[in-house]
Amino acid sequence: MRRPISLYGLTFSLPLLIWQVLFFVFPLVFLVALSFWTVKNFVMRPDFDTVNWTTMYGRTVFWQAYGTTLALAAAASVLTSVLAFPAAYAVAFKLSDTSRRWAVFLMVIPFFTSYLVRVYSWQTFLSDNGIINVILSWIGLGPFVMLNTVGATMIGYLTLSFPLVVLLQLFSLVFIDRTLIEAAHNMRCGRLRTVFEVVIPSARTGLVIAALFCFILSFGDFVSPVYLGGGEPTTLSILITDTTKSGQQWPRAAVIALTMIGTLMVVAFVAVKFAYKGKSK
Amino acid sequence: MSGAADMNRNRALDWALVAYIVLAYAFVFAPIAASFVFSFNSDRFPSIPLGEFSLDWYRAIATDPLVWEGARNTLMVGVIVGVVSTLLGFGAAYTDYRYKFAGKQVYLALALLPPTIPVIILGLAMLAYLSRVNLSGNALSVIISHVVVCAPFAMAIIRLRLSQMDPALEPAAWNLGASEWMAMRHVIVPFCAPAILGALFITMAVSFDEFAVAWFVSGLNETLPVKVLGFLQGQVSPRINAIGTFVFILSMTLVILAQLLLSGRGAKSAERE
Structure with a gap:
């Protein structure tokens, strides 16, 4: 365990290091450089010009998209966490060991189905002649416009992160010291109060990390806002794909991407700080 | 209770x-x-009540040369990505298990962080960077990007398995005269074998479904998920369901295989701890 650098050790540790430096660190660093390049006649040129930053930051469209994306991602994290918690709680405390193992296995399945296919499938449910409107018409309701709304975008975000959030919450709930809960019950602490004053604080780290993952996923997702939300309102992810794919405005897209990374780093830092507040480890 | x-x-x-x-x-x-x-329903615009049972959409994708080409690309990319990611992930997991060194935190960050970067940003960064070094617009660029995202999964799976190993096992082999390489071959690798295969299948499944980064960097060599994205953008069609079902069954086969391997002999000894 203590022998220093050897050919043997390097054979195992170096390949990944080299790969991730070459193809993960360098591309991200290059993104920074790219944001200072200029585009003349659809040709990019290495440069050191802040024009992309000033152009993008000077646009109301950009800040509107920024506000929208932040609000949508924050709303998605809160909504997903709140909807996932009772499910994670019930799986953790109300199911037998065997059923719980099945529940975990079933929640893993969505990770191996195509997110695109699930979003397309939601269109089938939400469209004007879709499944939900047909069922509603049987009892004389509707039709309601559900596709191409913010609500549909939210369903997409839920589709994207609900399984992950349930699993992360579940893992933090399973590791709660059960004697704490029994102690609360013995001291005549009500069920709901036990949940809020014992269960949630004990599982805080996992709950916050789960919400953070939901925020990161929703913040960068372009599929739901486009194919369920109808592209309105514009999010930063839509802005990036549009800027990249139409015309050679990669430097401007880089500005958007770097702004997103910066925002995510701040959010992640605050969330992690809060998640581990007052804990030694 | x-x-x-x-x-x-x-x-x-x-x-x-x-x-x-x-x-x-x-x-x-x-x-x-x-x-x-x-995917088995005849209607062009699916809803209820169901139309007739039909295999039209499967026939439509089976006769579409572009879909076949996409499937070939997906399969080729997925298999290579699986092998490379698992090798890199194994190395990183073993490094973390065995060595302590300055800068290990940074090493682990590099080994685990990529999946937390939004795919759209990774896609843009990859596209810009790879086209700069003349590697974009082909299957190789998809492979390179997917390995970046998949290697961390392989690392995590194999690291978990290594943490179940008795730490005295490897030194015992050395004491008995085995070289480091022999101990690796006869002790570590056999012990990790289920996790290695599990990681191989999981990373393949991740690559099969990844569409965003692939969409940015693939150019004309589109993988199947990128084709699906194309269908979504163009004439929306139940062909998506047929492709989805097909890929789902493929992915699930891999995942169940991985699950069987991971929860076979190995997991039992771990549960007792």
Whole structure:
């Protein structure tokens, strides 16, 4: 365990290091450089010009998209966490060991189905002649416009992160010291109060990390806002794909991407700080 | 549930919670089930009541050369990505298990962080960078990008397995005269074998479904998920359901294989701890 650098050790540790430096660190660093390049006649040129930053930051469209994306991602994290918690709680405390193992296995399945296919499938449910409107018409309701709304975008975000959030919450709930809960019950602490004053604080780290993952996923997702939300309102992810794919405005897209990374780093830092507040480890 | 908790039980509440579980799983599986059902349905614009049973959409994708080409690309990319990611991930997992060194935190960050970067940003960064070094627009660029995202999964799976190994096992082999390489070959690799295969299948499955980074960097060599994205953008068609069902069955086969391997002999010894 203590022998220093050897050919043997390097054979195992170096390949990944080299790969991730070459193809993960360098591309991200290059993104920074790219944001200072200029585009003349659809040709990019290495440069050191802040024009992309000033152009993008000077646009109301950009800040509107920024506000929208932040609000949508924050709303998605809160909504997903709140909807996932009772499910994670019930799986953790109300199911037998065997059923719980099945529940975990079933929640893993969505990770191996195509997110695109699930979003397309939601269109089938939400469209004007879709499944939900047909069922509603049987009892004389509707039709309601559900596709191409913010609500549909939210369903997409839920589709994207609900399984992950349930699993992360579940893992933090399973590791709660059960004697704490029994102690609360013995001291005549009500069920709901036990949940809020014992269960949630004990599982805080996992709950916050789960919400953070939901925020990161929703913040960068372009599929739901486009194919369920109808592209309105514009999010930063839509802005990036549009800027990249139409015309050679990669430097401007880089500005958007770097702004997103910066925002995510701040959010992640605050969330992690809060998640581990007052804990030694 | 132990005695103290039993006193505090409320049947109605328990039933409500179990009902909520069912509801949550219904929400998660509704789109998956619907996609499966409608892939066998004749209607162009699927809804209820169901149309006739039909294999038209499967026939449509089976006769579409572009879909075949996409499937070939997906399969080729997925297999290579699986092998390379698993090799890199194994190396990183073993490094973390065995060595302590300055800058290990940075090493682990590089080994685990990539999946937390939004794919759209990674896609843009990859596209810009790879086209700069003349590697973009082909299957190789998809492979390179997918390995960046998949290697961390392989690393995590194999690292978990290594943490179940008795730490005295490897030094014991050395004491008995085995070289480091021999101990690796006869002790470490056999012990990790189920996790290595598991990682191989999981990373392949991740690559099969990845569409965003692939969309940015693939150019004309589109993988199947990128084709699906194309279908979504263009004439929306139930062909998506047929492709989805097909890829789902492929991915699930891999995942179940991985699950069987990971929870076979190995997991049992771990549970006792």
